[in-house]
Amino acid sequence: MEMNATYNSFVAVGDSFTEGMSDLLPDGSYRGWADLLAARLAARTPGFRYANLAVRGKLIRQIVEEQVDLAAAMKADVVTLVGGLNDTLRPKCDMGRVRGLLEEAVERLAPSCGQLVLMRSPGRNGPVMERFRPRMEALFSYVDELAARHGALVIDLYGAEVLGDQRIWDVDRLHLTAEGHRRVAEAVWQSLGLAAEEDWRAPLPPAMRTGWLDRRAADVRFARRHLGPWIGRRLRGRSSGDGRPAKRPELLPYLPADEPASS
Numbered sequence: 001m002e003m004n005a006t007y008n009s010f011v012a013v014g015d016s017f018t019e020g021m022s023d024l025l026p027d028g029s030y031r032g033w034a035d036l037l038a039a040r041l042a043a044r045t046p047g048f049r050y051a052n053l054a055v056r057g058k059l060i061r062q063i064v065e066e067q068v069d070l071a072a073a074m075k076a077d078v079v080t081l082v083g084g085l086n087d088t089l090r091p092k093c094d095m096g097r098v099r100g101l102l103e104e105a106v107e108r109l110a111p112s113c114g115q116l117v118l119m120r121s122p123g124r125n126g127p128v129m130e131r132f133r134p135r136m137e138a139l140f141s142y143v144d145e146l147a148a149r150h151g152a153l154v155i156d157l158y159g160a161e162v163l164g165d166q167r168i169w170d171v172d173r174l175h176l177t178a179e180g181h182r183r184v185a186e187a188v189w190q191s192l193g194l195a196a197e198e199d200w201r202a203p204l205p206p207a208m209r210t211g212w213l214d215r216r217a218a219d220v221r222f223a224r225r226h227l228g229p230w231i232g233r234r235l236r237g238r239s240s241g242d243g244r245p246a247k248r249p250e251l252l253p254y255l256p257a258d259e260p261a262s263s
Contacts, residue, residue, distance in 0.1 A: 005193045007041055007077040009049040013067045014082040018054035022170035023181040033184035042254040052248040060084045060101045068105045072112035074251040079113040085121050088135040099142050110150040118143050119155045122163035155191050160201045
């Protein structure tokens with residue numbers, strides 16, 4: 001990858017991770033690593049254009065059907081594709097189907113853009129992670145294979161110990177905090193051959209030990225506010241992204257007024 005390369009356009013494809021949950025802004029919207037990266041790229045390239053097609057809750061089939069062709073038609077310098085993880089978290093998951101759809105997405109996107117970027121998604125350390133780890137690692141193995149076959153970059157967020165630290169995840173235990181998104185933006189920035197501004201893999205300071213009662217109280221709050229509603233949507237065949245449009249569906253100039261405020 002050329003160091004200090006120039007990029008004139010960027011399209012982000014995926015689910016809640018790329019939409020920016022849970023990097024919450026004061027107005028109730030989400031920022032996230034893709035917005036942060038776009039702002040940094042726009043600051044160094046006049047006329048830079050950005051689209052973010054990602055929508056929370058999307059399965060890889062929906063990403064292929066609703067986002068991939070749109071992204072391919074935009075002919076961007078950089079396209080990021082992160083998908084399939086929502087599928088692996090479902091009780092029943094056809095990994096062969098997931099692999100086939102991911103391959104379809106990569107085959108459409110890779111020839112249409114200057115550089116396709118894939119990721120091995122981060123995972124929060126804990127019992128849920130251990131339950132789904134085999135599926136996740138099977139998915140990431142195929143991501144590596146597709147990248148090698150199609151000349152895509154792979155960013156190994158899963159292998160970064162700091163991104164498994166529970167403190168870098170929101171209280172819903174599914175989405176990164178603002179600090180997590182900031183580190184992902186830096187990881188993508190560096191993968192594109194741009195000069196590092198920090199070590200995104202640097203560990204957090206040592207954690208203070210919390211008491212057993214505090215941990216159980218946090219577990220109860222999580223189950224009531226997040227796990228219960230998530231299970232309810234699965235039982236009803238619903239998704240948090242149903243009917244929700246992409247936050248930036250067109251490849252338009254990223255103006256200073258678009259730059260997300262600090263949180």
